[in-house]
Amino acid sequence: MTRPGPVPPAGAAAPRGEDFVLPGTASAAHGGRTARRSRPRVLVLRALGLGDLLTAVPALRALRRHLPGYEVVLAAPERFAGVAASTGCVDRLLPARAPAGRAVPVSLDWPGPVPDLAVDLHGNGPSSHLLLQRLRPRALLAYRHPGTPDVQGPRWRPEEHERERWCRLLHWYGIAADPGDLRIPPGAAASPAPGAVVVHPGADAAARRWPAERFAAVARALRRAGHEVVVTAGAGEERLAASVAARAGLPPAAVVGGRGDVPFDRLVALVARARCVVVGDTGLAHLATALGTPSVVLFGPVAPRLWGPPDLPRHRVLWGQEGDGPARPGDAHGRVPDARLLRVTVADVLAAVRSLPAPDAAAGTADARPDGRPDGWARASS
Structure with a gap:
């Protein structure tokens, strides 16, 4: 099988581990081209509930550490803007939620140029994969699914803790992630019932x-x-x-x-x-x-x-x-x-x-x- 190049085609799955070179970095420049913008963007899909978002914090933190120069955009319900801010690893929230009876949003209102990188922390596909691929990101990190054969990520394990699941996905692509890195700060607001x-x-x-x-x-x-x-x-x-x-x-x-x-x-x-x-x-x-x-x-x-x-x-x-x-x-x-x-x-x-x-x-x-x-x-x- 031919090894993939350093920057996959728009919407393609990123290669694994040592083959994976992040778009927007110096190593990803080729053919004399320069970066399209001073700060590349990564779009992370996690448009689920409060508990779902909090269990994804270790993976979000891993992305932030690994991509210090990227703008991290989280696609999640708008009511979780405060939750996203509390993690310290999300720059902007893109409002997204699935309508009643669906597990995945119908579309994402993504502004401007295509994402440099998309990360599916929402599910194992194929609907979540296809949603992100429609934005034509330069690379996609996701679990593999027979419905999207071009996504060559790791295999999905049904019986895996949710925090570990998304850290393992990033590990597969060579991104270190700690499932225990889940704490958020208590904030400065006064409790209405301290000690209750x-x-x-x-x-x-x-x-x-x-x-x-x-x-x-x-x-x-x-x-x-x-x-x-x-x-x-x-x-x-x-x-x-x-x-x-x-x-x-x-x-x-x-x-x-x-x-x-x-x-x-x-x-x-x-x-x-x-x-x-x-x-x-x-x-x-x-x-x-x-x-x-x-x-x-x-x-x-x-x-x-x-x-x-x-x-x-x-x-x-x-x-x-x-x-x-x-x-x-x-x-x-x-x-x-x-x-x-x-x-x-x-x-x-x-x-x-x-x-x-x-x-x-x-x-x-x-x-x-x-x-x-x-x-x-x-x-x-x-």
């Missing part, structure tokens, strides 16, 4: 939503034990959060958010300065991980080895799987709570909260597992 236990009952799908009455029982027990408890809600979750708060005997003021997303700087301040977070497999769990806040995370249809927090003393993961089994035993988008999630009891959650280290001790574990690998978790009682 944050309970988040919501999730995008019912399959990952622990029953409201159980969240209420946890909140009620924690309040009786002397903890301040707040209940957070994303857009459209106001009634759920209000129900949990009322059942727990909390005042209406204990609910944060609901009518719309909580402003990101306020959410960061709340979570960063919380005693701990009790949450399902959703975006707020990943925010707690990114901020180093102790957490208890409840899993159901998807194993924590795919989406769980790092195996650090400050995190507890509860999963009702009986024995070893597949990593995706249920439907993550199902319309009823997953059976494994329902096996997690109120007593399990309260015991996990009691076992968490104090905030000062938890902060000291930040570098205990620099690889960020989620190798262990607690199992729910039968």
Whole structure:
């Protein structure tokens, strides 16, 4: 097979490792041509949810380190502009989101000349590949897929942790990436409830939503034990959060958010300065991980080895799987709570909260597992 040249044709997949020379660099100049602009641009596609974006932070940071002279443009939902800014590795956000019923945006409103480099951190193709290829980037980094045979990236592994997945993609192209490089700063905003236990009952799908009455029982027990408890809600979750708060005997003021997303700087301040977070497999769990806040995370249809927090003393993961089994035993988008999630009891959650280290001790574990690998978790009682 002929080895690819230093700069692939527009829209082509980049060659691997030592063959890969970034367009826009001195090594990529050929035929007497000079760079088209003083600062080349890399477009990164990750137009998904909050947790998806936070699990991609290690890969985004790797790109920033490897491409110090590039403008890093992230294609993601506009409401995550604050999230992107907090990572310290994104220069500009290109608003992009998939319409209802689709996994990939229909188009990208990319301004100006074609991207010098496009990176697919969205999925394994082919739709995400084709979306980027329509912009005719000078090179594309992506996983291979039979639907886009010109993309010669690494093979997709279905049972791989999300943080490691995107770091492995970059490693394949010779870009060093650390899955443990996921922390974001706590920000300067004041917390509305410093030292509180944050309970988040919501999730995008019912399959990952622990029953409201159980969240209420946890909140009620924690309040009786002397903890301040707040209940957070994303857009459209106001009634759920209000129900949990009322059942727990909390005042209406204990609910944060609901009518719309909580402003990101306020959410960061709340979570960063919380005693701990009790949450399902959703975006707020990943925010707690990114901020180093102790957490208890409840899993159901998807194993924590795919989406769980790092195996650090400050995190507890509860999963009702009986024995070893597949990593995706249920439907993550199902319309009823997953059976494994329902096996997690109120007593399990309260015991996990009691076992968490104090905030000062938890902060000291930040570098205990620099690889960020989620190798262990607690199992729910039968």
